[in-house]
Amino acid sequence: MSGSHAHALHYHGHSPVHHLPAETKLVGLLVFVLSVVSTPPTAIWAFCGYALILMIALGLSEVPARFFITRMAIDLPFVLFALLIPFVGVEPKIAIGPFAISEPGLLSAWNILVKATLGAGASVMLAATTEVPDLLRGLQRLKVPVVLVAIASFMIRYLDVVAGEFRRTRVAMAARGHNPRTVFDAKPLAVASGALFIRSYERGERVHQAMLARGYDGTWPSSGNERIAAKTWIVGLTPALFAVIVAIAARLL
Amino acid sequence: MHMPDGYINLATSAGAAVVAAGGVATSLRNSGKELAERQVPLAGLTAAYVFAVQMLNFPVAAGTSGHLLGGALAAILLGPTLGALVVTVVVVMQALLFADGGVSALGLNVLNMALVTPVVGWLVFRWLMKVLPARTSSAVVSSMVAAAVSVVASATAFVIEYSLGGQGGVAVGTVLQAMVGVHALIGLGEGLITALTVGTVLAVRPDLVKGAADLPLVTDRTAPSRATTVTFVVGGLVAALVLVFVLAPIASSAPDGLEKVALDTGFSEAATDHPVGGPLADYGVSGVDSERAGTVLAGTIGVAATFAIGLAIATLLRRRRAT
Numbered sequence: 001m002s003g004s005h006a007h008a009l010h011y012h013g014h015s016p017v018h019h020l021p022a023e024t025k026l027v028g029l030l031v032f033v034l035s036v037v038s039t040p041p042t043a044i045w046a047f048c049g050y051a052l053i054l055m056i057a058l059g060l061s062e063v064p065a066r067f068f069i070t071r072m073a074i075d076l077p078f079v080l081f082a083l084l085i086p087f088v089g090v091e092p093k094i095a096i097g098p099f100a101i102s103e104p105g106l107l108s109a110w111n112i113l114v115k116a117t118l119g120a121g122a123s124v125m126l127a128a129t130t131e132v133p134d135l136l137r138g139l140q141r142l143k144v145p146v147v148l149v150a151i152a153s154f155m156i157r158y159l160d161v162v163a164g165e166f167r168r169t170r171v172a173m174a175a176r177g178h179n180p181r182t183v184f185d186a187k188p189l190a191v192a193s194g195a196l197f198i199r200s201y202e203r204g205e206r207v208h209q210a211m212l213a214r215g216y217d218g219t220w221p222s223s224g225n226e227r228i229a230a231k232t233w234i235v236g237l238t239p240a241l242f243a244v245i246v247a248i249a250a251r252l253l
Numbered sequence: 254m255h256m257p258d259g260y261i262n263l264a265t266s267a268g269a270a271v272v273a274a275g276g277v278a279t280s281l282r283n284s285g286k287e288l289a290e291r292q293v294p295l296a297g298l299t300a301a302y303v304f305a306v307q308m309l310n311f312p313v314a315a316g317t318s319g320h321l322l323g324g325a326l327a328a329i330l331l332g333p334t335l336g337a338l339v340v341t342v343v344v345v346m347q348a349l350l351f352a353d354g355g356v357s358a359l360g361l362n363v364l365n366m367a368l369v370t371p372v373v374g375w376l377v378f379r380w381l382m383k384v385l386p387a388r389t390s391s392a393v394v395s396s397m398v399a400a401a402v403s404v405v406a407s408a409t410a411f412v413i414e415y416s417l418g419g420q421g422g423v424a425v426g427t428v429l430q431a432m433v434g435v436h437a438l439i440g441l442g443e444g445l446i447t448a449l450t451v452g453t454v455l456a457v458r459p460d461l462v463k464g465a466a467d468l469p470l471v472t473d474r475t476a477p478s479r480a481t482t483v484t485f486v487v488g489g490l491v492a493a494l495v496l497v498f499v500l501a502p503i504a505s506s507a508p509d510g511l512e513k514v515a516l517d518t519g520f521s522e523a524a525t526d527h528p529v530g531g532p533l534a535d536y537g538v539s540g541v542d543s544e545r546a547g548t549v550l551a552g553t554i555g556v557a558a559t560f561a562i563g564l565a566i567a568t569l570l571r572r573r574r575a576t
Contacts, residue, residue: 026349029356030356030357033258033356033357034357036258036259037259037263037355041420072352085422085423088423088427089422089423090422090424102422104422105423107422108422108423109422111422112259113259114259115257115258116257116355119257119258119259120258123348123349123355123356126349127349127351127352132350135349135350145281147281147284147293147338148277148338148341150297151293151296151300152297152346153297154293154294154296154298155297155298155301156301156346156350157297158297158298159305161301162301162305163301163304165305166308186445186446187445187449189446190447190448190449190450190453191449191453193449193450193453194449194450194451194452194453194454194457195457196302197299197302197450197454197461198453198457198458200299200301201295201299201302203298204295204296204297204299207298208293211294
């Protein structure tokens with residue numbers, strides 16, 4: 001099973017971005033996104049700056065642009081939603097062709113569109129260049145409670161198993177003529193979902209027993225307390241630093 | 254439902270993050286030693302389950318579909334604290350590994366989807382279980398109502414956040430109507446699937462449903478007294494209708510968004526340019542006049558529909574038990 005260390009958005013590679021410790025990338029992502037969100041929507045040049053930072057990071061990471069762009073498709077529903085806003089927005093209005101477009105709505109749509117896209121791009125960067133165990137270790141080093149990290153690691157470990165089971169069930173149902181059209185056809189799906197819960201829970205019980213058999217005593221082994229060199233932090237946070245400079249400049253100018 | 258970056262301003266996002274962190278910390282403390290020792294793999298597997306079930310899209314109405322939030326379901330199955338922790342892990346991992354939901358909006362998303370839904374779902378579920386007779390079918394009906402209410406509560410939380418720190422452009426009233434309207438429909442689907450899922454688990458391993466832990470495991474097959482059932486049905490309907498009549502004026506006290514826009518621009522200009530604008534304009538005027546009545550009517554229809562679905566579930570369950 002390859003699912004334990006690779007996931008849908010991951011792009012295997014050995015670039016400098018891949019080799020950065022996950023916690024620097026996590027902090028960098030957070031700082032970058034906060035800088036983007038704090039920028040007034042009228043400062044268009046600032047968003048070009050953020051996009052440039054992202055593109056340089058993308059170039060360094062050796063993740064193909066095509067891979068990157070297709071993975072950002074998760075943004076699409078919000079793009080569509082944002083495009084609706086100018087049509088239902090508040091006064092004042094400007095007339096474009098036959099439509100009355102709300103001016104604040106237009107600004108709001110641009111604001112959401114550009115920030116959501118930059119945020120999604122930065123998140124895809126993290127996901128594409130970080131393997132799951134590294135990410136979990138990074139979260140742990142950032143003092144995220146051990147229990148939460150442990151739950152997350154079990155979730156990731158068994159996600160493909162559980163989702164695969166559900167997928168097979170649905171294929172089997174479709175093969176037997178189940179074709180849901182309205183909400184009232186949901187019953188077989190829900191029964192399958194109930195069965196899936198019981199299976200997942202019982203699998204959890206077995207996993208727990210197997211852990212007990214191997215000496216699990218309730219304490220979670222805390223791994224990776226090794227410190228990261230200050231230099232690595234500085235390198236890892238460079239893109240975020242540039243983003244902060246852009247954000248401050250956008251505020252002042 | 255996963256909010257991206259840029260929807261809500263920084264101050265509100267930060268506030269939500271603090272509230273969410275507090276909620277998660279409280280859940281962690283409450284789940285305490287038991288979780289650390291025994292339930293970590295169980296919680297992890299349940300998180301994987303919630304993640305998988307969230308991929309379950311169900312058709313809502315013509316053309317649109319919703320996906321399960323699963324917060325109320327997790328709370329009913331695992332209890333509110335563990336349920337909240339499990340959904341929190343799901344939401345955080347969706348943001349970090351799948352870029353689903355913005356990182357700056359993580360606090361908002363955890364609050365709306367991982368804390369509001371389990372807590373509201375659990376409270377509604379437990380309250381209904383106290384009111385209803387202690388039977389399996391009550392747990393199923395309660396799950397349905399709890400899940401539906403939890404989805405609407407989550408949408409309401411979004412509207413509150415939008416009114417506090419939205420980037421503007423759309424009137425809060427418009428957002429309220431759109432969000433609560435759509436999520437009332439999604440809530441019906443969520444309620445139906447949650448109820449049937451809980452029903453299935455109750456039928457096979459009732460010990461796994463934390464919310465129904467105090468139900469007698471050996472179901473009492475003697476028929477319930479007619480009077481209690483009738484009292485409950487009538488009482489529930491009356492309560493729902495009272496809610497409609499109380500809530501409807503509140504809901505329609507802020508309809509200035511869409512209607513006003515339609516009035517101001519839609520047909521005042523369009524009526525001369527586009528003959529198509531005519532009937533719409535008529536509709537708008539008569540709509541504004543009888544708006545309150547219309548909302549109450551819609552609410553009443555909603556209650557009737559919910560009641561019919563609940564009745565259908567109960568009948569189905571009874572038929573299954575009879576065979």
